[in-house]
Amino acid sequence: MSDHRKDDEILGKAYDAKLMRRLLSYVKPYKGYVTLAILLNIVVAILPSVRPYLTKIAIDDYIANKDFDGLITIAALLLGTLLSQAVVQYFLTYFTELMGQKIIFDIRVQLFRHVERLALKFFDKTPIGRIVTRVTNDVESLNEMFSSGIVSVFSDIFVIIWIFFFMFTMSWDLALVTLSVIPILFYATFLFRKKVREAYRDVRYHLARLNSYMQEHITGMNVVQLFSKEEEELKKFSSINNDYKNANIRSVFYYAIFFPFVELLSAISIGLIIWYGGGEVVQNTLTLGVLIAFLQYTEMFWRPVRDLSEKYNILQTAMASSERIFKLLDDKTFVKNPENPVKLENVKGEIEFKNVWFAYNPGEYVLKDISFKINAGETAAIVGATGAGKTSIINILTRFYDIEKGAIFIDGVDISKVDKRDLRRYISVVLQDVYLFSGTIKSNISLGSGEITEEQIINAAKTVGAHDFIMKLPGKYDEIVKEKGATLSVGQKQLISFARALAYNPKILILDEATSSIDTETEILIQKAIEELLRGRTSIVIAHRLSTIQNADKILVMHKGELKEVGTHQELLARKGIYYKLYQLQYKDQEVIKSN
Ligand code: UTP
Ligand code: MG
Numbered sequence: 001m002s003d004h005r006k007d008d009e010i011l012g013k014a015y016d017a018k019l020m021r022r023l024l025s026y027v028k029p030y031k032g033y034v035t036l037a038i039l040l041n042i043v044v045a046i047l048p049s050v051r052p053y054l055t056k057i058a059i060d061d062y063i064a065n066k067d068f069d070g071l072i073t074i075a076a077l078l079l080g081t082l083l084s085q086a087v088v089q090y091f092l093t094y095f096t097e098l099m100g101q102k103i104i105f106d107i108r109v110q111l112f113r114h115v116e117r118l119a120l121k122f123f124d125k126t127p128i129g130r131i132v133t134r135v136t137n138d139v140e141s142l143n144e145m146f147s148s149g150i151v152s153v154f155s156d157i158f159v160i161i162w163i164f165f166f167m168f169t170m171s172w173d174l175a176l177v178t179l180s181v182i183p184i185l186f187y188a189t190f191l192f193r194k195k196v197r198e199a200y201r202d203v204r205y206h207l208a209r210l211n212s213y214m215q216e217h218i219t220g221m222n223v224v225q226l227f228s229k230e231e232e233e234l235k236k237f238s239s240i241n242n243d244y245k246n247a248n249i250r251s252v253f254y255y256a257i258f259f260p261f262v263e264l265l266s267a268i269s270i271g272l273i274i275w276y277g278g279g280e281v282v283q284n285t286l287t288l289g290v291l292i293a294f295l296q297y298t299e300m301f302w303r304p305v306r307d308l309s310e311k312y313n314i315l316q317t318a319m320a321s322s323e324r325i326f327k328l329l330d331d332k333t334f335v336k337n338p339e340n341p342v343k344l345e346n347v348k349g350e351i352e353f354k355n356v357w358f359a360y361n362p363g364e365y366v367l368k369d370i371s372f373k374i375n376a377g378e379t380a381a382i383v384g385a386t387g388a389g390k391t392s393i394i395n396i397l398t399r400f401y402d403i404e405k406g407a408i409f410i411d412g413v414d415i416s417k418v419d420k421r422d423l424r425r426y427i428s429v430v431l432q433d434v435y436l437f438s439g440t441i442k443s444n445i446s447l448g449s450g451e452i453t454e455e456q457i458i459n460a461a462k463t464v465g466a467h468d469f470i471m472k473l474p475g476k477y478d479e480i481v482k483e484k485g486a487t488l489s490v491g492q493k494q495l496i497s498f499a500r501a502l503a504y505n506p507k508i509l510i511l512d513e514a515t516s517s518i519d520t521e522t523e524i525l526i527q528k529a530i531e532e533l534l535r536g537r538t539s540i541v542i543a544h545r546l547s548t549i550q551n552a553d554k555i556l557v558m559h560k561g562e563l564k565e566v567g568t569h570q571e572l573l574a575r576k577g578i579y580y581k582l583y584q585l586q587y588k589d590q591e592v593i594k595s596n
Pocket of ligand 1: 124360361366384385386387388389390391392393
């Protein structure tokens with residue numbers, strides 16, 4: 001947790017050259033857009049800066065000399081600059097936005113691809129909300145920087161340069177007087193940025209708290225409601241929400257001071273122009289046109305200055321976001337794939353564990369020195385108390401996690417030398433909790449694989465006995481699965497997951513039997529389905545059903561991470577060891593119920 005807290009607190013520098021270089025590498029494919037945007041920016045900056053100068057000419061050269069034709073020309077020029085500015089502005093906005101969207105599209109794809117490749121170990125330690133935030137919010141703030149931020153910083157700077165240029169060419173002493181407030185502005189901006197930075201860190205931290213709280217409680221809403229914890233949870237939520245509100249108010253406070261202050265400074269510089277410039281006009285050392293042009297330039301000058309402080313925030317947010325994005329991209333929690341993988345071919349399905357040690361966290365072994373062999377075509381049942389390490393055996397056989405010591409062989413080939421995808425082609429796993437995706441029943445069985453035909457899907461469903469209930473659904477195989485299959489019963493979901501495993505026709509089938517008890521009718525259905533699933537392939541079943549266990553060729557008895565007993569049901573009963581005790585405690589009742 002503390003690690004993630006730090007993540008959200010990353011303030012970063014407002015500008016970090018290394019980060020920026022890496023960010024700009026995403027812009028590279030769109031160099032054309034960037035060049036175009038900068039050119040358009042120069043135009044967009046110069047057009048408004050010319051207008052006060054044109055005003056000055058209009059007043060001094062034409063109004064003063066009562067030259068009506070000249071005045072018309074200037075008016076036409078002014079109109080021309082306005083219209084062309086509008087057109088250029090349109091293209092500028094369009095192209096910069098287009099570029100920004102293209103860039104963040106690339107980044108999102110890269111992020112998603114990266115996350116897909118990460119090992120489950122990563123997801124054990126990272127809340128889902130964080131990963132989602134990276135791909136959505138953080139990428140979005142990069143967009144803001146790419147599309148409006150960076151590019152309009154150019155235009156702001158160009159506008160300021162042009163204004164300086166025109167001011168100093170018209171009257172350098174008045175220019176100096178007008179700009180005399182600038183040092184005060186710099187100092188105020190410096191203070192403002194410092195304060196806003198601190199406030200901003202608070203806002204982010206409390207927002208992250210709010211998000212994780214929401215996520216956790218929406219996910220666990222049934223528990224909250226079941227235990228009538230709504231009031232308590234609301235109180236906790238209110239307190240977090242309150243912290244967030246206060247942090248926001250604090251940050252707004254600095255804005256509320258800074259912007260009026262900038263306004264005040266701009267009013268002072270206007271006052272200075274009228275006082276100093278007006279004096280010069282009275283003494284005839286300055287024309288009225290220049291005075292009016294100066295007043296216009298001052299107004300124009302403060303807008304980009306104000307904008308720049310906002311751009312600073314965009315830049316800072318983007319830097320912090322990119323730091324978090326890159327941190328995720330740099331996370332190398334992969335299950336290692338061998339460099340020259342051995343090809344698994346014509347797999348028969350023999351599985352062997354040789355002195356396997358495994359730990360989720362370094363040093364805390366959950367599997368200790370496990371050795372066993374399952375011949376091709378055999379069914380092995382794993383039994384043991386909860387937490388004994390049954391699911392872990394499966395997690396390492398499918399290489400969701402890598403083992404610490406020992407080796408696992410399939411048909412005599414060390415699976416750590418095999419490409420993960422190759423390995424998983426031969427293994428199907430039916431997990432303890434069924435996971436359905438949004439889509440149709442059909443797509444949930446085939447998992448979108450084009451290799452599996454509709455016929456295979458229906459055959460698989462028929463074999464496991466799911467066909468009948470699917471045909472009773474209004475949409476049949478095209479029935480939409482909503483919200484992880486909330487409208488289906490637990491038993492139905494299980495049958496669908498059996499069909500999914502079968503459709504892939506794996507050589508090795510792994511089944512983590514659900515513990516949840518279901519009605520007798522479905523129970524019988526599932527029993528049959530399991531028999532069908534296991535037929536003709538090597539299977540490992542984490543068994544909770546006595547029938548599955550009794551039919552197994554081999555029973556592996558796990559106890560606190562160790563393999564204590566191996567044998568058939570009868571052999572193990574005769575041994576009167578752990579299995580015998582387990583049987584007395586857990587399975588005997590099932591027999592009693594069945595015989596009734
Ligand atoms: P298992 O998940 O292998 O237990 O966890 P199991 O035998 O299948 O248990 P049931 O029957 O499904 O309940 C074995 C040990 O590994 C730890 C667990 O705390 C347990 O002590 N473990 C499991 C982790 O440390 N991290 C994990 O991600 C999963
Ligand atoms: Mg388990």
